[in-house]
Amino acid sequence: MGFLQDLQNRILIADGAMGTLLYSYGVDFCFEELNLLQPDRITQIHETYIKAGADVIQTNTYGANYIKLGRYGLEDQVKDINTAAVRLAKKAAKENTYVLGTFGGIRGIKKSAATIDEIKRSFREQLYSILMEGVDGLLLETFYDFDEIKTVLEIARKETDLPIISQVSIHEVAVLQDGTPLRIALKELEDLGADVVGLNCRLGPHHMTQALEEVPLPKKAFLSAYPNASLPDYVDGRLIYESDAEYFGECAVNLRNQGVRLIGGCCGTTPKHIKAVSKRLKGLAPVTHKDVKIKENKNIITVTAKPTQPHLHEIVTKERSVIVELDTPKTLNTTAFIEGAKALKEVGIDALTMADNSLASPRISNMAMAAIVKNEVKIRPLVHITCRDRNLIGLQSHLMGLDALGIDQVLAVTGDPTKVGDFPGATSVYDLSSFELISLIKQFNEGITFSGKPLQKKTSFSVAAAFNPNVRHLDKAVKRLEKKIEHGADYFISQPIFNEQQFLHVYEETKHITKPIYIGIMPIVSSQNAEFLHNEVPGIKLTDVIRRRMADCGTDREKAAIEGIAIAKSLIDMAFDLFKGIYLITPFMRYEISVELVQYLKTKNSKNLLTRN
Template sequence: MRKPGLLEQLKSSLIVGDGALITYLYQLGVSIGHCSEELVLSTPSLISEVHQAYYEAGARVIETHTYGANRERLTRYGLDNKVIRMNREAVKIARDSVGDDAYVIGAIGSICAGRVPVFDEEEYRAMYEEQATALLLAGVDGILLETFLDLKEILLAVEVIRPLTSLPIIAQLSMLEVGRTRDAYTLTEAFGLLAERGADGVGLNCRLGPMEILRALEKTIVPEGMILTSFPNAGRLGMSEGKLHYKSSPDYFEETAHLLVDQGVSLLGGCCGTTPDHIRKLAAALEGREKVKRTNPSSDAIYDGAVESIAVRARSNPHVVDKVKSGRAIICEFDPPKDLDISQFLLGAERLHRAGVDAITMADNSLATARMSNLALGAILRDRLGIDPLLHVACRDRNLLGQQSHLMGIHALGIDQILVITGDPTRIGDLPGASSIYDLSSIELIRMVKQLNEGISFSGRKLKQKARFVVGAAFNPHVRNLDAAVKRLMKKVEAGADFIMTQPVYDEQGALNLYEATKGIGIPVFIGVMPLIGYRNALFLHHEVPGIKIPESVLKRMEATKDNKEAGREEGIQVAKELLEVILDKFSGIYLITPFSYWRMTEELTRFIRLRDQQARRKLASR
């Protein structure tokens, strides 16, 4: 008698799927290398034993051990030349390990795999096509796309694979938050779009246990005629007595299986933490039960995450971006102290504000040296002194979790101007043993901040209100090929940067070259000006800081003051004023950088700029 096809079987009856492979092997004490998929080549008998154990427990849909057998992942381990062979052998192992009454389904996992969801679509298309073609040619009964956090990626995979086969494609998402994908789609929206792209089945797997998956399905509309699947974890991963483990017992799986079947699930298996004992209980629960026709919830019960917006503290002053569009804007960098005493910092900040600075920007542990939190000082400047802060946010010190938390705190304090920077590595600072995180590049972080502005968290969760960040990006013009550097800068602009702040410039021609190179980028550029404090300072910048060049004439002027510190600072201010005379006609945005906390120097330069602008306006009015 002919065995019906997998899709036909799923439409008419319940089928038990298999459970976890890697976590099960860990529980058995098996040592697994970095790339578990390689076991299908090096130790095929081990994979075969797991398939057999699940088959004997009652599973009749067996997944190939190919979740990560794509070119992107295998390249990391020098196995990129084995993509085809690995997928082909995995199908053969699965087929040879089970009876003829079982179906073998080709497993394809997310390539993005939990990382920041920014990828080259064409590269991903090629990799999905390569893996799916290998599995299909090896004779699978269908394709299972599993553990996708982002709808965008799984839609791409379905779009690529659908033209390759008429066999069933089942698309399973994973949720960080019950009822929603990481890229902020409700399951109702996601399942509908997957159906439109040609998926035969939709479902959920991994990360969450049976009850949370049940909660999600209860508030989701599943398109008519779609196969529904569920492969939950054995509960959430936790720690007990110093060991990681999954809590849900096989008996609990048997109990919740009935509830999932009542939701219309046709294919029910297990993911991380599950064992053949869990699958045996599932099989016992499903024995004798018939498939239940899915009944979707009423529209008023659908999870949509809709909430009323909470009022955001209103901004009393224009952003620096708005100011620079209508006139002159000055940003002054004044770094937080390395001490607990903030009295001099507050004095300097207040004096800079009175002189005409539009925003005081504070570094985020510049040069990887520990300083007071710029978030705390920013809140003090805003609330006590009425000064607009502009906070640097470095990629170095916080992982994804900490970075979002930090930004949410900045937002809660009513601070909305930030400068995203990479941050100097900790090895050059005063705590060289500290870790440098760098979960995100500056371009990626800019993009994620803009995602918060859309009301979407880093994980894709819809937030109750949208952030209002105005985001700056840093630029170093001290390169051999300025035009090439500006092309790279455009990636920050494309990611969503609202304005640019440059490293300090010291020569007039360099400033003019910078103006010509950046005048067409479409967002304001704040050119950096940092006064020299003496001859040694000039020598250091000229000879030890990559790319910075101090004109020979300036070096000679500073050399003449080498025996008099006060004269050195005065000459440094004069050099800066002469440079400003040139750039003020070209740049509406000026970024004054306070050297070594000598705020009186930047105070004087601020007053010089404001006076010079007043004179220019009077001259224009008299014509």
């Protein structure tokens, strides 16, 4: 009798975690390489699970693809590792044991981990290696990204008639991380040709059972569930799963009651857990009828945020606009910062932008200072958000905090690496890329968190993205702009330009871009400042004329400031007719310079309007 025929008549018990056991033995490197280095150990684990009652075992190939093996320098051993894995599993299998070739998801929480084309190539190579050795079916597991599992499922279905088990992983009960309800996702996988659809990893048995309560019995496929043993604990630098095997076995009955016919275990599960499952399910027939009640109003958005004034990207589309950056203080003395904000408010800037620990050096939280200037100075804040300092949890918490404070103008940036800052040994997080951060913020605007959970309110963030025109190949920088637009960017803020001819070049290369650009201008305050920017800041080059003009000022601070302002005004003159948005970067808290330049801009704009009239 075959695998699918068996599922027609009874519940099959699958094995538990491979990595958990290897980790407990002290293995802390590529688990899949052990197919070649320690084959007896892998065979023994398979045999132990079979002895515990597993009808189905999976090959030790979860991460045995080109992309994941490449992290260990093993990308050229894809065929050897997968071939060995199948042979070891088949060697351990009994006459009535089914062997599934296993394929793990690549993207996890990060779409940037690999492109769809890279995933296709990697999957095909692993798939062919496993199919050549002969297995009873294919197991696609731990896929958080729905597009990824649909892509590989379609490839697998075209290449083989073997049974395919397709399992997604979710953060929140009954919903994928893109907001797709679980019941709809599993139905779509069934329609794409999956013979078994279900869940594995991330959730323990309790929440996995809850997730399946809203899932009807498939018409053509069967349901599967491979829950984690429990929530993990972090002890002495190691992740530990402390779960009672008997409890896990009891929960398997609940999964069976939800119509699951293939039940195994994921992270933290051991042969003890599988033995308990086998014991509790022995003699129980599969469920053939299930009443499903969809919980109403689960994803209803109860509130939609409404901006109190037009967004910056709306303002600059219609008229000239100026925003000014003022770095938050490195000390707890905020006097000069508040004075600067008030002075800039008086000259009528459209927003005060605040970097997020610029140059990777700690400053007063820009969210805190944004709240202060918004409420006390009555000036609009534009808050920069880096991917460097916060993990995915912190980024979402930060966004919710900004919304709660009524701050809706943000700039999504990667962030300077910690090596350039005061604490070069600090960790750079980078859970998300700037592209993914833009997408996350836009997802918040739809009222959905990264995990797909409803926020019960739609945020109304206007999302700026960074533009670096100071690169050797400007066309590649423009391609990044186009990609950021695809991810949801509303407008762009550029790094400073110090070359008048470069304005023309940037204009010509970006005039097809549909989103507005605030062009960056940063006044120079001394020859030392000019030389530092020119020689030490990546991507910035000053003209010889500008450097000579600043050098001629010598050490005269006042003369240098006057000359720096004159240079900035000449740059403004060039940018003024090409770009509606001007972004002034205040040097060293010398806000009086920015005030003078804003006044110059306002005067130019007034003269321009008079000329037109």
